[in-house]
Amino acid sequence: xxxxxxxxxxxxSTSHSTATGLRMGCKAVLHTALLTGLLAFSxxxxxxxxxxxxxxxxxxxxxxxxxxxxxRGYELAVEEINKKGGLLGKKVELIRGDASTPQQGIATxxxxxxxxxxxxxxxTYISAISLTASDTAARYNKLYWETNAVAxxxxxxxxxxxxxxxxxxxxxxxxSVATIKYLVAPALKKEMxxxxxxxxxxxxxxxxxxxxxxxxSLEALGAKVVMMGAHSSKSIDMNDSVLRAKQANxxxxxxxxxxxxxxxxxxxxxxxxxxxxxxxxxxTGDTKETLDALGADFIEGLLVVGYPKYDISEAYGPGSxxxxxxxxxxxxAEPLAPQSMAAYSGTMILFDSIKTAGSTExxxxxxxxxxxxxxxxxxxxxxxxxxxxxxxxxxxxxxxxWQAGKMVTVFLKEAIxxxxxxxxxxxxx
Amino acid sequence: xDQILNVLIIxxxxxxxxxxxxxxxxxxxxxxxxxxxxxxxxxxxxxxxxYFAYTxxxxxxxxxxxxxxxxxxxxxxxxxxxxxxxxxxxxxxQIFATFGLLMMFQNIMLMVTKGEAYSxxxxxxxxxxxxxxxxxxVVRLIVFVAVTLITVGLHIFLNKTLTGKSxxxxxxxxxxxxxxxxxxxxxYLLTFGIGATLAGFAGAMLTPIYSITPGVGGNFILxxxxxxxxxxxxxxxxxxxxxxxxxxxxxxxxYYIDPVLRSAVWFMIFLVVLMVRPSGLxxxxxxxxxxxxxxx
Numbered sequence: 013x014x015x016x017x018x019x020x021x022x023x024x025s026t027s028h029s030t031a032t033g034l035r036m037g038c039k040a041v042l043h044t045a046l047l048t049g050l051l052a053f054s055x056x057x058x059x060x061x062x063x064x065x066x067x068x069x070x071x072x073x074x075x076x077x078x079x080x081x082x083x084r085g086y087e088l089a090v091e092e093i094n095k096k097g098g099l100l101g102k103k104v105e106l107i108r109g110d111a112s113t114p115q116q117g118i119a120t121x122x123x124x125x126x127x128x129x130x131x132x133x134x135x136t137y138i139s140a141i142s143l144t145a146s147d148t149a150a151r152y153n154k155l156y157w158e159t160n161a162v163a164x165x166x167x168x169x170x171x172x173x174x175x176x177x178x179x180x181x182x183x184x185x186x187x188s189v190a191t192i193k194y195l196v197a198p199a200l201k202k203e204m205x206x207x208x209x210x211x212x213x214x215x216x217x218x219x220x221x222x223x224x225x226x227x228x229s230l231e232a233l234g235a236k237v238v239m240m241g242a243h244s245s246k247s248i249d250m251n252d253s254v255l256r257a258k259q260a261n262x263x264x265x266x267x268x269x270x271x272x273x274x275x276x277x278x279x280x281x282x283x284x285x286x287x288x289x290x291x292x293x294x295x296t297g298d299t300k301e302t303l304d305a306l307g308a309d310f311i312e313g314l315l316v317v318g319y320p321k322y323d324i325s326e327a328y329g330p331g332s333x334x335x336x337x338x339x340x341x342x343x344x345a346e347p348l349a350p351q352s353m354a355a356y357s358g359t360m361i362l363f364d365s366i367k368t369a370g371s372t373e374x375x376x377x378x379x380x381x382x383x384x385x386x387x388x389x390x391x392x393x394x395x396x397x398x399x400x401x402x403x404x405x406x407x408x409x410x411x412x413x414w415q416a417g418k419m420v421t422v423f424l425k426e427a428i429x430x431x432x433x434x435x436x437x438x439x440x441x
Numbered sequence: 442x443d444q445i446l447n448v449l450i451i452x453x454x455x456x457x458x459x460x461x462x463x464x465x466x467x468x469x470x471x472x473x474x475x476x477x478x479x480x481x482x483x484x485x486x487x488x489x490x491x492y493f494a495y496t497x498x499x500x501x502x503x504x505x506x507x508x509x510x511x512x513x514x515x516x517x518x519x520x521x522x523x524x525x526x527x528x529x530x531x532x533x534x535q536i537f538a539t540f541g542l543l544m545m546f547q548n549i550m551l552m553v554t555k556g557e558a559y560s561x562x563x564x565x566x567x568x569x570x571x572x573x574x575x576x577x578x579v580v581r582l583i584v585f586v587a588v589t590l591i592t593v594g595l596h597i598f599l600n601k602t603l604t605g606k607s608x609x610x611x612x613x614x615x616x617x618x619x620x621x622x623x624x625x626x627x628x629y630l631l632t633f634g635i636g637a638t639l640a641g642f643a644g645a646m647l648t649p650i651y652s653i654t655p656g657v658g659g660n661f662i663l664x665x666x667x668x669x670x671x672x673x674x675x676x677x678x679x680x681x682x683x684x685x686x687x688x689x690x691x692x693x694x695x696y697y698i699d700p701v702l703r704s705a706v707w708f709m710i711f712l713v714v715l716m717v718r719p720s721g722l723x724x725x726x727x728x729x730x731x732x733x734x735x736x737x
Contacts, residue, residue: 072551073551073556074551074556074654074655074656075556076551076555076556077555077556077557078556080555215701241700242700242701243700243701246656246659246660247660248455248458248651248660248661248664249451249455249458249691249692249695250700251448251451251455251692251695252448252451252691252692252694252695252696252700252703253695253700255444255447255448255451255696256696256700259444271558271652272558272651272652272654272657275558275560275652276651276652279578279650282569283569283576283577283578283581284576285569285571285576299558301557301558301559301560301652302560304559304560304561305560305561305652348557
């Protein structure tokens with residue numbers, strides 16, 4: 013535009029004849045149109061050369077920490093694919109969409125679809141946000157690839173654009189029950205039928221659904237569920253539950269909840285002198301907060317079911333060590349939680365699906381996903397890719413144990429690193 | 442029998458926690474006539490302050506409260522002077538302002554901590570006393586002793602000192618107190634400061650017991666409001682007694698009925714008290730109305 017304005021032919025004196033002026037005006041219009049066209053074309057080319065992914069997570073509010081952590085997994089996957097030349101011949105661009113509530117999930121997806129024109133969506137750390145965000149993405153007929161939200165109903169509703177690469181909440185139940193059957197019972201030298209289990213859970217749908225499923229599975233295996241306790245995740249006292257459990261004298265405490273209530277439960281059983289020989293936590297209990305709250309001695313032997321940790325064997329999670337190295341290099345910090353590696357692995361499965369489909373269109377990617385048959389231990393979190401009803405059934409949780417202030421993977425068997433083993437079960441405390 | 446005794450002791454210790462959180466709220470409620478929604482957040486600031494002192498300087502919360510509590514008290518004075526006082530003609534706006542402060546403090550701490558939960562006291566909080574079948578958490582026992590001492594101390598302060606008497610005078614009749622030469626605004630500042638200091642102190646005492654998150658104050662505040670109304674508006678002993686009642690009822694209901702129903706049971710008692718005696722168990726009859734009427 014500047015060039016046109018400086019063109020001496022256009023800025024020529026007004027003493028020129030009208031005809032000449034008109035001719036010049038026409039030329040200028042032509043120039044402008046040509047240039048605008050060129051700019052538009054170059055913009056179009058640029059847009060076509062970028063594959064935009066909307067990353068839906070809470071980046072503000074109380075859940076921002078983990079939302080950001082999960083997104084770091086996406087970022088590392090995007091960085092890696094771009095180093096290899098991108099996807100479908102295009103550079104992949106990740107655009108963050110902040111959704112700290114389900115309502116915000118709707119607004120953010122609408123904004124990313126309308127304004128940023130993203131090709132597909134990737135999420136989410138929180139199931140409730142995933143629910144509304146993916147529903148909104150369906151209205152735009154955009155793929156919603158879920159890496160971390162675990163709620164069962166995300167799959168059950170049969171949304172056409174929704175695919176989940178990570179394990180679901182039922183896997184929390186199956187892995188925790190398997191941990192009790194294959195790890196705890198032998199260590200306590202008891203048959204399942206002789207095992208008394210106290211199931212404690214926070215009282216939202218998250219904790220309740222997992223606890224109910226655990227109860228059914230444990231009873232099917234012959235174990236006795238001697239107590240089912242429910243508490244609010246905001247509870248400030250759990251003595252009543254603990255006193256009730258004390259009467260039942262359980263062999264195993266199986267808890268599903270969040271960080272504050274989990275720590276309060278451990279503090280309360282310690283204060284009340286309740287000493288179950290084995291404690292299994294689901295989802296939380298593996299962070300520095302638990303270590304700070306209770307001390308290394310007390311949590312020694314505590315088992316935690318969750319996303320595969322960074323110490324898994326390279327044979328089980330090929331590339332897990334390289335992932336950890338890349339994470340440290342990029343963020344100059346230790347990963348806060350293993351969720352980011354699960355997010356990374358899920359994103360790599362997504363990229364493989366898009367490559368095979370040659371498209372990001374929902375139908376084409378879905379068709380590819382339904383035929384995928386990648387064995388377990390292909391991706392860094394130990395995932396493979398085999399989808400049943402758009403749920404990846406080759407993604408698992410693992411179980412780690414607190415040993416001398418560190419988390420050591422002790423289950424699944426193939427995930428255990430050389431030299432690592434189950435210790436201090438029954439617990440000494 | 443041992444079990445009943447155990448449940449009662451647990452209830453009393455829990456009541457101590459409720460009383461500790463409520464006592465500052467009750468003072469502010471009774472004297473300044475402000476429903477301070479941000480009181481829980483002042484407790485939360487006290488917890489973070491103690492956590493900071495512990496992790497940075499290795500000072501136990503049982504010592505750092507000497508600095509943390511007055512600092513939170515200072516925040517209280519600033520709130521009263523620059524937020525509440527300018528809105529004194531708008532009592533509803535004062536309440537909304539405290540709600541705004543709640544959001545502000547929570548979000549500032551969210552920004553600082555990014556929502557990560559903190560804890561201290563891995564070793565120090567593990568002391569417990571065992572007497573036969575009974576087991577007592579020492580950190581909770583400390584809270585109980587502290588709230589008892591504070592209640593007695595506050596009672597003496599309000600009844601025996603000139604400043605305390607001026608606070609009581611303002612509570613009973615603001616206009617009369619002003620006519621007698623009491624500086625009502627300064628009394629409000631002092632009261633809000635004491636209430637906030639008590640919240641900071643509560644935060645320090647609770648730090649070895651709970652995980653610290655920006656939203657932790659909200660876990661206490663609902664119960665604290667119930668304790669204040671149940672015990673009696675503006676009554677120091679009311680907050681103490683109300684806390685103990687709520688704690689014991691909660692423990693009994695949780696153990697003998699169902700843990701899920703424990704809050705529902707004491708809220709029912711709270712509603713009954715509210716209907717039968719709106720001024721609370723130890724509150725002066727009519728106290729729940731006087732302040733608001735004066736402000737109109």
